[in-house]
Amino acid sequence: MLEWILTAIVRALAVSTPLLWASLGEIYAERSGVINLGVEGMMILGALSAFVVAHITGYPVAGLLAAAVAGGLAALLHAFVSVTLRANQYVSGLALTMLGLGLAGVLGRGWEGIPLLNTLPEISGLTYMGLALAVGLWLVLHHTRLGMVIRSTGESPAAADALGVNVHLVRYLCVVFGGVLAGVAGGFLSVAYRPSWTEGMTAGLGWIAIAITIFAGWDPLRAVAGAFLFGALFHLSFRLQAWVQPEALRMMPFAFTILVLAATAGRRRGQGAPEALGLPYAGGER
Numbered sequence: 001m002l003e004w005i006l007t008a009i010v011r012a013l014a015v016s017t018p019l020l021w022a023s024l025g026e027i028y029a030e031r032s033g034v035i036n037l038g039v040e041g042m043m044i045l046g047a048l049s050a051f052v053v054a055h056i057t058g059y060p061v062a063g064l065l066a067a068a069v070a071g072g073l074a075a076l077l078h079a080f081v082s083v084t085l086r087a088n089q090y091v092s093g094l095a096l097t098m099l100g101l102g103l104a105g106v107l108g109r110g111w112e113g114i115p116l117l118n119t120l121p122e123i124s125g126l127t128y129m130g131l132a133l134a135v136g137l138w139l140v141l142h143h144t145r146l147g148m149v150i151r152s153t154g155e156s157p158a159a160a161d162a163l164g165v166n167v168h169l170v171r172y173l174c175v176v177f178g179g180v181l182a183g184v185a186g187g188f189l190s191v192a193y194r195p196s197w198t199e200g201m202t203a204g205l206g207w208i209a210i211a212i213t214i215f216a217g218w219d220p221l222r223a224v225a226g227a228f229l230f231g232a233l234f235h236l237s238f239r240l241q242a243w244v245q246p247e248a249l250r251m252m253p254f255a256f257t258i259l260v261l262a263a264t265a266g267r268r269r270g271q272g273a274p275e276a277l278g279l280p281y282a283g284g285e286r
Contacts, residue, residue, distance in 0.1 A: 012232040012234075014231070015231035015232075015234045016232075017126055017185075018193070019230055020130040020131075020223060020224060021130050021133075021184050021188070022043060022205070022209035023213050023223045023227060025178030025180065025181030026178055026209055026210055026213045027213050027219070028141075028150065029075075029177070030274060030277055031141065032175070033157060033171060033279065034083065034089060034175050035089050036078055036089070037090060037096070037097060038092070039209050040100065040101070040204065040206025041097035041098065041099055042070075042096070042100060042206070043182050043183070043186035043189070043205060043209075044101055044202045045067075045071065045074055046071045046186030047189045047197070047201055048104045048107060048108045048186075049187070050187030050190045050191050051108075051196070052111060054191045055116055060120045063190070064187045067184055067187025067190075068183045071179040071181070071183020071185075072176050072179045072183060074100060074183075075176045075179020075182070076179065077096065078093060079171065079176060082175075083281075101200065105200070108197050111197045114196075115196065116191065116196060119191055120191050120192035120195075122192055126188050133220075134221055134223060137220040141220065150170060151274070153167050153171060153174075154274030155274055157276055157281040161283050212226040214273075
């Protein structure tokens with residue numbers, strides 16, 4: 001029994017690693033006032049970029065760097081549309097997800113079924129880096145001037161602008177930072193968790209990362225618990241197949257996601273949600 005529990009914890013940590021990285025990036029983007037529903041698209045582009053570069057160079061770390069660049073560039077597109085053009089952030093994010101899934105599907109056709117020789121272990125430095133990153137981002141967000149600037153940009157961009165904060169620049173940086181972390185999350189899948197490339201291999205993890213952001217109350221430390229919880233649910237959906245129908249188990253993480261979103265609906269100021277989340281800022285451009 002003890003061995004079963006320890007194995008379950010290790011496997012849950014492996015699944016929670018990409019969820020934690022992606023949710024930490026989304027927390028910073030949303031704290032600046034920009035919601036990005038394109039996490040799934042950024043993750044799948046990161047997964048493909050990481051696999052291709054790791055296969056060509058033989059270095060998984062080079063693949064992760066490529067994944068970070070791919071995620072950052074995709075997020076830059078979302079930042080341009082939602083911050084500069086002030087388009088609907090929800091529509092832009094959904095379009096980014098569809099673009100990422102479609103683009104990765106087309107570009108990745110020739111890479112399916114090819115083995116990746118050099119891989120990273122499932123519980124690798126990325127797992128520990130993710131935990132350290134959560135602590136570091138929490139400290140920055142709540143105990144530094146930079147964190148105060150980010151939070152004020154998401155709460156009241158007009159007030160922040162009046163105090164001399166470049167709202168557009170802060171939002172750009174936070175959205176791109178979120179894209180970089182989402183890209184790394186996708187790269188982890190293709191060079192460590194399942195060292196291969198398969199179309200649609202993110203399997204909805206990007207959407208769950210967005211749910212974790214809400215579940216965690218836009219707090220990096222709480223995101224650790226949220227990521228582990230969803231990681232455990234994912235693992236249990238495989239381990240319990242001897243007793244429960246596989247179809248029902250596969251739905252479990254996503255059903256829980258819906259429950260979380262329903263339970264946290266209506267969270268507003270004072271409970272974690274930035275007051276200006278999702279609202280384009282049309283005030284004085286600096």
